[in-house]
Amino acid sequence: MVFSRRQFNNAAAAVGFASVVSIAAVPASLAEAAEPEWQHASALNGTPGYGAAAVHFDYVNPDAPKGGTVRLATSGGFDTFNFILTKGNPAPGIFNIYESLMEPSLDEYDISAQYGALADAVRFPDDYSWVEYRLNPNAKWHDGEPVTVDDVVWSFEKSIEHNPQRKFYYQNVTDVEAVGENAVRFTFDSVGNRELPKIMGQLYIMPKHWWEGTNEKGEKRDISRGTLEPPLGSGQYRIKDFSPNRNVTYERVDDYWGKDLPIRVGTGNFDEIRYISFLDDAVQFEAFKGDQYDYHVERSSSQWAKRYNFPAIEDGRVVKEIFPDKSSGVMQGFFLNLRRDKFQNPDLRRALNYAFDFETTNEIVSANLLKRVNSYFAGTELASSGLPEGKELEILEEVRDMVPPQVFTEEFRNPVGGDTRKVRENLREAVKLLRDAGYELKDRKMINAATGEQLEIEFIYRDKASERTLLPYAKNLETIGIKPVLRLIDASQFINRIRSRDFDAVTLAIGQSLSPGNEQREYWGSEAADNASSANYMGIKNPAVDKLIDKIIFAEDRETLVAATHALDRVLLWNHYVVPQFYTDETRTARWNRFGHPEEMPEFSTGFPDIWWYDEKLAQETKAIQ
Template sequence: MAFRWCAWKKTAAGLAFAGAMSISGLTAVPAANAEEPEWHHATALTGTPKYGPEVTHFDYVDPDAPKGGTVRLASSGGFDTFNILAQKGHAAPGILTVYESLMEPSLDEEDISAQYGVLAEAVRFPDDFSWVEYRMNPDARWHDGEPVTAEDVVWSFEKAIELDPRRKFYYQNVSSVEIVGDRTIRFTFDTSGNRELPKIMGQLTVLPKHWWNGTDDKGRARDISRASLEPPLGSGPYKIKEFSPNRQVIYTRVEDYWGKNLPIRAGTHNFDEIRYISFLDDAVRFEAFKGDQYDYHVERSSSQWAKRYDFPATRDGRVVKEIFPDNSSGVMQGFFLNLRREKFQNPDIRQALNYAYDFETTNEIVSANLLKRVNSYFAGTELASSGLPEGKELEILEEVRDMVPPEVFTEEYQNPVGGNPQNVRANLREAVKLFRKAGYELKDRKMIDPKTGEQFTIEFLYTDKGRERTLLPYAKNLESIGIKPVLRLIDVSQYVNRVRSRDFDTVVLAVGQSLSPGNEQREYWGSESADNPSSANYAGIKNPAIDKLIDKVIFAEDRETLVAATHALDRVLLWNHYVVPQFYSDETRTARWNRFAHPEKMPEYGTGFPDIWWYDEELAAKTGAAK
């Protein structure tokens, strides 16, 4: 159930209510009369939610954490709208702190898909998952004091699918939504047996219908379909205090926030202000961090982590480096090849491009050997396939045997290994063989299509000049086998437009995966999404075997089947060579100006920053006031 698009990503939270819940595989325990399903305070895909209705706070927070202070964060690319449904423009960083969803996850459960109510005080659904009902918390309020209503939920859903094609696709199984009681909303589905659908609806971000149907301070009617820089009305723990488009937005904590005394909010949202400062260039952003222009930096460059943190503030302790394990998600990061281009439709060509990529040398020279090679679409998790298929996974794959590469059954997928001249030369020879198998010829040191006489060319789109550290060695290898690489550095807006319009050969993308995959797999790899310009199927994959395996994941009845089906899906994706896999890290590397503290027991999944951290006056006094 990994929904990773930026405007939808939510932080962890939960809520305790009357009425215990005991479910297995997200199956609600029926009421005593076996007529209606019971109401519950939480859901879990497998097993039982960790926190019962009597809980006062999550284990990974300090319920007595002090309130106050400011934290300054950095963002990239600027912003020009606060409207999360607008299809044009870039939404402001942190905008979701203004809003609430029906339910949210915690950060420390064995079943990472467990959700607890926020705007909804309770949830119920039948054994066949054909519908779900949410009962609204009567205390939920917008910042203007008006109640958050069932009508707001229905309106938010209808506007989401009306205005956003990706949300419409994601919610495609919802056949109707209706108010069935004073505070109760029912979503009815066009299918049964999909245990994830009730949880998907809990992710819905709720917007204020009365505000959007009103007028602004100049008497103009608001239009939710258009980008807007009018600070929106929300129901969350923060609201916008001030802003400068494309430069900075400041959120201030809502003192009379309706949910501040809920058990799920204990020890969270401790900062009086959260500031997001926008930078257009990563190099400038890092220099700004060194100069104390913002407080907390997540370092995604292993090379920079290894080589660029020896500056005065780290040496004297004013800046603290801390590494947190990343157990919360998997990832496929790589060169996504656009199958809509005829030259990439042959899997031999796609595999040859992987043989030309020398990860090991790049990792050593550029990244100080701090990265791992991506070997799965779910790299870093138990969902990554390995070895040869057996047991339940093999049973699932047998159903698509005639539709998948035979290697799926006979060979463990392995990326080519470089790292020394002998291996690299052998890999490049194999790449040339694959190109020849696909009908190309190496003439005058150029890889030529004999039908057209044209040299094979591949254009790499990117927005950050720092990417050239890894692109240039790859380009050199491609040139050595007659391929013409074109490195195209463009601005963010042009990049977004070209990716959206599918006008690219290859781009480096990272598709994140949760530990409970489900319906979003259709969005990433399903045939139906391939021709949708708003989808996340960037490669343009259309493969009926993959469609069948995605359904196996979605309709898995228990964790064992879910894992087996995901292994099968992963294996078939890998053997089709849609992506040249790059690298990943299973840890989060952070640096911060030493003004902040966190609970002694940290969550298993994520750093919880800034939600469960707080401003430490004593540390700040030693470090010095922020600039």
């Protein structure tokens, strides 16, 4: 899509004019006074933590040694290096070769604080109706050509042209245009959306001249199609070699243009970053034990508790380390597809939660290492609790007639199991709710009174380890007459069924930042429900939810943002769109002991592998296989 270049006078709005007028109608001195100043960084809530004079982030080792290789594992394979398309599986680590306009630090509570990458400055007016980014004049592609404004405009246009998800995400952008020779302006269709200037800084920029050129065979490249030709980038790394669906290796660019940028000092320390693909989690873990890759993030509490007793752990060649996770929240659960008629009834959805015995599963399967998800923002200050009051209550009053009454009268709490008596009580409550939903228990089958059909729920999953949670849940469902169908499918079929919304129930997780905003429309917004590329997997269409999302997006300060998020969380919970599962507020890692990291780690990330480095002495002691 090609955008027109409208001539707006945003200065007029900034000085209080009632309508937009031609810039020629405003005195030059007044127009100049209204122009916002260029800033080295920006923050959504407050002031960026690092000033213009900063030479590096506090948490890096600016003298970290360069060298060595780090091997990482991934799953599912890959078949393209073109990351903007919704079809195909992009290569892991592909963003190592690209850069965005600006990037965040890893140690600021306001994670929306951004600092210059391809852009060296940003500015926007008080009403947030547009944003401009000024390109760093030193920014270059790996072929030596400069990064230009045309590259930025082209990258944006192609992203929304070929990716419906990006088109939806950037729906508020009405124009993108060059401003002079080294700045680009994005104009928005509304005012007061404080996040829009920030999310445009996250745009990854691609080289227009390369994609519109020809390959070694003289064939014209096509951004609308997948490709396994290593693309041109501008980042710290370039693609060295690869084998489709198996592995890809990135090598550090010695003459990288931005190595002295404050955001880059102390980072990009490995000569090579290699990604190895595995199709099965069990095989992947055995590969780690066999020193086929270096760093493993353990997502299974059961495995963490029971399977880290191999020789390399005992003799210190493999190190276990836990990092606190303060950077994000999550909703993980059995997502119910509201596009199926049977899930339209909230009593039925709530009944399914009463059948899930988290406490017993956590004890037997996960050694009590997990916490029950009790919020769509579990693990953060954004999670609702107690009864609404203050600003949150004021916000909820605006949707009182559109939400379940319990939103105002009860704190949301998951049913508690853990022993036979409690489980029996919960299952009896589930049966009662199902009766209210129009079902009746006949001959140990939960029958739809209108159709005479047994209630059947298909659960799709791609990892056999999921059965540790699914099997006891399925047993409880069978106890109350529901027929569970557990369907193990391969990764590609799983992805296709999720994309086509062809499922009853599936375990998924939606991660949340500490500064929620426009992405909430994609997660829960009505418009996203019919968009196959969105993350509204359940198909939520709820006017109250839409209104609360807008309250978040247009929040004028942190206090209002938190209150609006609490309100949204509460309404989502009381609609019972998911059966909440579990989460952990720490990151459990294991690594072959051949790497170093800064003494003072960033508060909101492990920083691996960006701020870590290869330690030659440790590598010799662990007999590194590189």
